[in-house]
Structure formats: structure tokens, C-alpha cells
Amino acid sequence: MNLLEISHLHKQFATQKAVNDMNFSIEKGSIFGLLGPNGAGKTTLLRMITGIFYPDSGEIMFEGRHFDALKDTANIGYMPEERGLYKKMKIGEQAVYLCRLKGMKKEEATRRVKEWFVKLEMQSWWDKKVEDLSKGMSQKLQFVTTVAHGPSLIILDEPFSGLDPVNANLIKDEIFNLAKNGSTIIFSTHRMEQVEEICDHIVLMNKGEKILDGTVGEIKNNFKENLFRLGASVLPEQLTTYIFEVIQHSPDELILKINEDSTPNEVLQYFINKNVRINSFQEIMPSLNEIFIKLVHGTSAARQFLNK
Amino acid sequence: MSKIGLIIGREYFTRVKKKSFLVMTILVPLLMVGFYAGILAIAMKGGTDKQTIAVIDDAGLFKDSSAFEKSERFSFTLVQNETEESFVPKYKDQGYNSFLYIPKFSLDSPKGFILHSPSSASLTTTSRLENVINASVENQRMIAKGIDPETYKEISADVSVQNTLDTKEGSKKSVAGVAYGMSFACGMLIYLMMIIYGTQVMRGVTEEKTNRIAEVVVSSVKPFDLMMGKIIGIGAVGLTQFLIWALLIGIGQAFLPSVMSQNMEGVSATMASGLDALPLGKILVSFIFYFLAGYLMYASLFAAVGSVVSEDQQEAQQLMFPILMPIIIGFVIMVQAVNEPNSTMAVVGSIFPLTSPVVMMGRITYDIPLWQMLLSMTLLLVTFFFFTWVTAKIYRTGILMYGKKPTWKEMLKWGFRKS
Numbered sequence: 001m002n003l004l005e006i007s008h009l010h011k012q013f014a015t016q017k018a019v020n021d022m023n024f025s026i027e028k029g030s031i032f033g034l035l036g037p038n039g040a041g042k043t044t045l046l047r048m049i050t051g052i053f054y055p056d057s058g059e060i061m062f063e064g065r066h067f068d069a070l071k072d073t074a075n076i077g078y079m080p081e082e083r084g085l086y087k088k089m090k091i092g093e094q095a096v097y098l099c100r101l102k103g104m105k106k107e108e109a110t111r112r113v114k115e116w117f118v119k120l121e122m123q124s125w126w127d128k129k130v131e132d133l134s135k136g137m138s139q140k141l142q143f144v145t146t147v148a149h150g151p152s153l154i155i156l157d158e159p160f161s162g163l164d165p166v167n168a169n170l171i172k173d174e175i176f177n178l179a180k181n182g183s184t185i186i187f188s189t190h191r192m193e194q195v196e197e198i199c200d201h202i203v204l205m206n207k208g209e210k211i212l213d214g215t216v217g218e219i220k221n222n223f224k225e226n227l228f229r230l231g232a233s234v235l236p237e238q239l240t241t242y243i244f245e246v247i248q249h250s251p252d253e254l255i256l257k258i259n260e261d262s263t264p265n266e267v268l269q270y271f272i273n274k275n276v277r278i279n280s281f282q283e284i285m286p287s288l289n290e291i292f293i294k295l296v297h298g299t300s301a302a303r304q305f306l307n308k
Numbered sequence: 309m310s311k312i313g314l315i316i317g318r319e320y321f322t323r324v325k326k327k328s329f330l331v332m333t334i335l336v337p338l339l340m341v342g343f344y345a346g347i348l349a350i351a352m353k354g355g356t357d358k359q360t361i362a363v364i365d366d367a368g369l370f371k372d373s374s375a376f377e378k379s380e381r382f383s384f385t386l387v388q389n390e391t392e393e394s395f396v397p398k399y400k401d402q403g404y405n406s407f408l409y410i411p412k413f414s415l416d417s418p419k420g421f422i423l424h425s426p427s428s429a430s431l432t433t434t435s436r437l438e439n440v441i442n443a444s445v446e447n448q449r450m451i452a453k454g455i456d457p458e459t460y461k462e463i464s465a466d467v468s469v470q471n472t473l474d475t476k477e478g479s480k481k482s483v484a485g486v487a488y489g490m491s492f493a494c495g496m497l498i499y500l501m502m503i504i505y506g507t508q509v510m511r512g513v514t515e516e517k518t519n520r521i522a523e524v525v526v527s528s529v530k531p532f533d534l535m536m537g538k539i540i541g542i543g544a545v546g547l548t549q550f551l552i553w554a555l556l557i558g559i560g561q562a563f564l565p566s567v568m569s570q571n572m573e574g575v576s577a578t579m580a581s582g583l584d585a586l587p588l589g590k591i592l593v594s595f596i597f598y599f600l601a602g603y604l605m606y607a608s609l610f611a612a613v614g615s616v617v618s619e620d621q622q623e624a625q626q627l628m629f630p631i632l633m634p635i636i637i638g639f640v641i642m643v644q645a646v647n648e649p650n651s652t653m654a655v656v657g658s659i660f661p662l663t664s665p666v667v668m669m670g671r672i673t674y675d676i677p678l679w680q681m682l683l684s685m686t687l688l689l690v691t692f693f694f695f696t697w698v699t700a701k702i703y704r705t706g707i708l709m710y711g712k713k714p715t716w717k718e719m720l721k722w723g724f725r726k727s
Binding site: 014047050051052070073076078079080082083084085086087088089097098100101102103142145 | 310311314315318322515516519520521523524525526527528529530531708710721
């Protein structure tokens with residue numbers, strides 16, 4: 001079942017289209033990656049999903065019903081990119097306050113916050129003030145305030161910025177745990193490498209429009225260029241064939257592009273026949289970053305061309 | 309509704325629990341009372357100090373006049389065998405505060421009186437001296453015209469008019485000073501409160517914006533709830549402060565009379581009868597109405613300004629200026645309205661909604677026509693609703709905007725676009 005379905009969503013600001021005809025759906029319990037460069041319209045899209053902005057047109061379905069900002073915010077936890085806390089307020093009090101704003105009873109909110117504090121080893125912080133915390137610590141607190149009220153949809157905008165690797169891993173593990181327990185997570189970032197290991201499904205945005213939609217595997221498959229890395233010492237005169245082209249040749253490594261009609265097996269067969277000792281043979285998959293740069297450059301180049 | 313309650317609660321309690329709130333609420337009035345008591349004490353002490361003045365009297369004014377001896381403030385000593393020039397360098401060394409020279413003058417145009425002093429004499433000193441000299445000159449003139457000064461004293465009169473108000477509850481003694489003071493104090497209080505708490509609203513909003521908590525909160529509650537919660541919460545802090553002050557004044561009134569000296573009792577009795585003559589119920593109700601409506605109206609403007617500025621204090625100051633302007637103008641009109649409650653400016657100022665909260669207080673102890681009162685209140689409420697409607701939209705956009713400060717034109721565009 002899809003937790004969230006977005007169809008034909010539009011949002012326009014005075015001069016520019018921030019989000020243009022956005023469509024996608026997110027399966028319950030999955031980790032969804034929303035990618036795009038700065039200014040792609042990710043934050044605007046997320047603000048519509050959290051009810052901060054109203055879309056100009058289009059529809060948001062949440063848990064199979066029309067999204068109702070007032071009622072549904074209780075089921076959404078949002079950690080914006082521009083985030084912060086009341087500096088002078090005590091940490092425990094603050095977390096409980098933010099939970100209660102989501103509609104929780106005081107006792108229940110206190111219990112939940114305490115549970116999370118134990119889980120992330122921050123019990124001793126309860127009476128401290130935010131201004132006494134380091135950036136990493138307040139980042140952890142921010143995460144707790146986002147998830148403590150038990151939302152079914154958790155939206156994290158650049159959750160790892162400012163976190164050291166240890167704390168980033170701690171949060172990453174908690175994100176996996178939350179997904180395992182049935183929460184759905186939207187993870188928005190412009191750092192592609194973070195997405196590859198976490199997300200099941202991604203959507204890539206640029207200039208307000210969706211330019212990619214699919215699982216990480218699918219997308220990589222679609223964009224692969226039949227490049228392979230062969231670990232072997234090969235002599236140049238051994239490389240005259242119609243099966244592949246050589247892209248790069250170094251003493252103990254060869255990067256080659258297999259021609260369309262050929263298969264990796266034929267490549268291996270070829271080298272075996274030549275009596276070459278093969279140490280490794282591996283397909284080179286494009287990274288999301290490369291795909292992203294390729295696509296984004298493509299569109300802006302195309303636009304520039306059209307504008308002329 | 310419960311969410312806006314939560315916000316009001318947070319805004320209220322974080323402020324009231326602060327030590328600075330107690331200090332502000334209790335220490336400031338104490339300091340002010342102490343300050344005025346100090347001034348009063350100094351003024352009264354100044355009255356007992358007699359100034360010693362040496363007099364060279366070429367006109368013989370001193371000889372046949374009793375006015376000089378009767379003076380309470382001055383002790384005069386007649387200096388013989390000296391001229392003005394020869395005595396000027398000496399009077400200080402002989403222990404006089406100053407030295408008065410009376411030349412020969414004609415009774416038709418008395419002039420040429422000179423007071424020598426080491427530092428400039430105060431206005432009250434010279435005017436008192438003038439009174440003393442005038443009295444003796446008049447005395448001499450009477451003698452010249454053949455009028456016996458004693459006879460004149462018998463026929464001269466000194467009456468005072470007692471103002472009595474005829475209200476439904478019967479006649480009351482009115483005391484002009486008390487009505488004046490009451491009006492002024494109420495207007496001043498509303499003026500101060502609107503500025504102090506309005507600025508607090510602005511700072512609170514800016515804090516939420518620059519702390520980047522605003523977006524977290526508006527993902528849970530409507531921006532309007534966040535804005536109104538803050539405004540109401542801070543307004544409640546103001547009311548709490550009033551309440552504490554009212555209690556302090558009550559306690560003060562219970563204890564002060566026993567501390568006061570005999571001659572102060574007369575003053576407090578006059579005060580009490582003056583207060584009794586005022587329509588206290590009407591004043592209290594109008595005060596609370598104008599404070600709340602005025603505060604709410606301006607607070608929404610302050611919130612809008614707070615939502616568009618960033619950490620830069622100077623930016624905030626610039627944007628605040630056009631809001632402070634009408635409040636200050638209101639105060640200026642109020643000061644005038646206390647004296648001339650029915651002047652055109654006072655009437656217009658007390659009806660125009662941007663100045664009415666302060667100016668109406670300046671007129672409140674006088675009889676204001678009902679239509680003016682109703683018109684003023686209606687306009688104020690309408691303006692409050694209108695401003696809240698517009699500023700809520702500016703606020704919504706403003707708190708989520710970072711980077712450059714928007715222009716007034718842009719802000720107005722946000723304010724009036726359809727949501």
C-alpha cells in the first residue's frame with residue numbers, strides 16, 4: 001500500500017515555478033530519497049507535504065485519504081534543512097513541548113521522549129539548555145524531536161549535515177530501525193553518495209521537475225554504459241577485436257566498453273583464448289552522482305540552447 | 309485550540325519564570341517611587357534653606373518697607389558705606405550667597421535692580437526677589453497716592469473656586485490635579501506598554517526565525533496560531549504585571565498613611581477626594597480595553613516586522629521606525645489632550661485608531677461624548693482585525709524566508725494576496 005501519493009502537484013512563486021507537475025508515490029515502510037541540486041524545489045515540495053504551503057493545484061493523498069494539514073501533521077515528523085531549537089529552553093522540556101504541539105498528551109510525550117533519550121544516550125542532558133550543546137548534540141536532539149511522537153511519515157531534510165561519522169551512523173541505524181518498524185521515511189539531500197546506501201526508491205528533481213524516478217538499482221541499470229574493469233596485464237597487440245573498445249589502458253588494469261551486440265562472457269572467452277591471466281573482472285556501474293550531473297547538465301544545456 | 313493554548317503557555321511561562329521579570333515588575337516601580345520620593349525630599353529640604361543676601365539700598369526702599377523682613381526664603385542684610393563697585397569683590401568673602409543692588413529709581417518706572425552672584429541664580433530665586441521688590445514698590449506707590457497700605461490689605465481679597473461635579477450619584481468634589489495626573493498616567497502607561505511589549509513580540513518572532521525553529525513549529529501548528537499565541541502570551545505577561553502593580557499599590561495604600569506625617573495627610577485626603585470624583589469604573593474599563601486592543605493591533609505589526617528581519621539589529625530598527633512613529637505622535641497629542649481635552653486635535657487623535665489608545669486615555673477623566681467613545685472603539689477593533697489579517701500573511705511568508713530583507717512593496721504584496 002502506498003502511504004503517500006502525489007499527483008500533478010504545482011506550486012508557483014511570483015516569478016518562477018518551484019514545483020511543476022510532480023508525480024510519485026511512496027510505499028509504506030520504505031526509505032524514499034528525494035534528490036536534487038540546491039534550488040531544485042525539494043524544500044517547497046516537502047513544505048507542501050507537511051502542510052506549511054498549499055499547492056496551487058494537484059493532489060496529495062496520505063494513507064489513502066486526501067491530505068488534511070491540520071489532522072495529518074500529527075502523523076508527520078519533519079526535520080527541515082533550516083532547523084533549530086529554542087536556545088534558552090531546557091532540552092527535556094523542549095522535546096516534550098514539541099511533541100505536545102503534535103497533539104500528544106503531556107505524560108505520553110514525556111514517556112516517549114525519555115525512551116528516545118535513553119536510546120541515543122542523552123539522558124543526562126534533560127535539564128541542560130540548548131545553547132550549552134555542541135552542534136552534533138543539538139542535531140541528535142533535533143532528530144529525537146522529529147520522531148518522538150511516533151509519526152508514520154518522517155521527513156528528513158539533509159539529516160546528516162553537521163554530524164560526525166559516529167553520530168551519523170547512529171542516526172542512520174535509527175532510520176533503518178524506524179523503517180523496519182513500519183515508518184515511512186523521506187530523505188531529502190543533494191549529497192548523492194548518502195542515498196545509494198540508504199534509499200529503496202529515489203526521485204531526482206531539477207528546476208521544479210521530476211527527471212528520474214525508480215529504485216537505485218533500476219536507475220543505475222538504465223544509465224550503465226557497459227563499462228567493465230579487467231584486472232590483468234595485457235599487451236597492446238592483444239587488443240584488436242570487435243567485441244569491445246578500450247577506454248583506458250594501464251599496466252595491470254584495463255577499462256573497456258563492450259559493444260552492443262556482445263556479452264561479458266565473450267570478453268572473458270576472448271582473453272582466456274589469448275592466454276591472459278585474469279585477476280578480476282567487474283562491471284563499472286555509474287554512481288548516482290555521475291547520473292545526476294549528466295542529467296542536470298543535459299537539461300541546463302538544452303535550455304540554454306532553446307533560449308538562443 | 310489546545311495547540312494555541314500550548315503556545316500561549318510557553319510564551320507566558322518562559323517570560324514570567326525569568327528572574328528579570330520579577331526584577332522589572334517589583335524593582336522598577338520601587339525605584340521609581342524612591343526616585344520621586346528623593347526629588348520630593350530634595351525639594352522640601354531646599355525650602356528650608358535661607359539664602360543670605362547683602363543689599364545696598366541707594367533708593368531707601370528697605371527703610372520704610374516691612375516686606376524684606378517678612379521674607380521666608382531670604383535673609384537680607386543692609387550694607388552701609390559701600391558702593392556697588394567697591395562691594396562686588398567682597399560679598400562672597402563676607403559669607404553672602406549673593407548681593408542685591410538697588411539704585412535710585414523713579415516710582416513711575418522702577419528699573420536698574422541688579423543681583424550679583426557667583427553662579428547664575430535660579431529662576432525661582434529671581435522671581436521671588438522680584439515679588440519682594442514689587443511689593444515694596446507697590447507699597448511706596450500707595451503711600452505716594454495717599455492710600456494707607458493697611459487699608460489696602462483690608463480690602464484686597466483672595467478667593468478660591470471649588471469645582472463640584474454633578475453626577476447621577478450626587479455631587480462630588482473635583483480636584484483638577486488628580487484628574488490631570490490620572491489621565492496622564494494612564495496614557496503614559498499604555499504608551500510604554502505598547503512599545504515595551506510590542507518590541508518583545510518582535511524580538512520573539514525574530515528569535516524564532518533566526519533560531520530556525522519557526523519551520524519546525526509551523527509543521528505542527530498553523531503560522532497564525534504561532535503568531536497569535538506569542539502575541540497573546542506576551543500580552544498576558546503585561547496584564548500580570550499590571551495585576552502585581554495594582555496589588556503593590558493596594559498594599560502601599562494600606563500601609564502608607566500610618567507612615568505619612570501630619571501635613572502629608574492633608575495631601576492624601578485631597579487626593580482621595582479627587583479620586584472619588586473620577587469615574588473610576590469607566591476609566592478602568594476603558595484602560596483595559598484600550599490597552600488590549602491597542603497592544604493587539606500594534607503587536608501584530610511588530611510581529612510582521614520581526615518576521616521579515618534577520619539577526620541584523622539595524623534592519624529591525626529601520627523597519628520598526630514607521631510603527632513607532634504613530635505611537636510617539638499619539639503620546640505627543642495625549643500630552644496636549646490632557647490640558648485641552650476637547651480641542652480638535654485631541655478629538656481626532658482619540659478617534660484615529662493608530663493614536664486612539666494613548667490619546668483617549670488623555671481625555672478619559674473628562675466627559676467624552678458617547679458617540680466619540682463608540683466610534684473610537686469600533687475603529688480600533690476594525691483596524692485590529694484588518695492588521696491581523698494582513699500581517700498574518702506577511703508573517704507566514706516572512707518567517708520561512710532567509711537571506712535578503714524584503715522591501716515594503718514586497719511585504720504589502722504578501723499581505724494582500726489571496727491565500
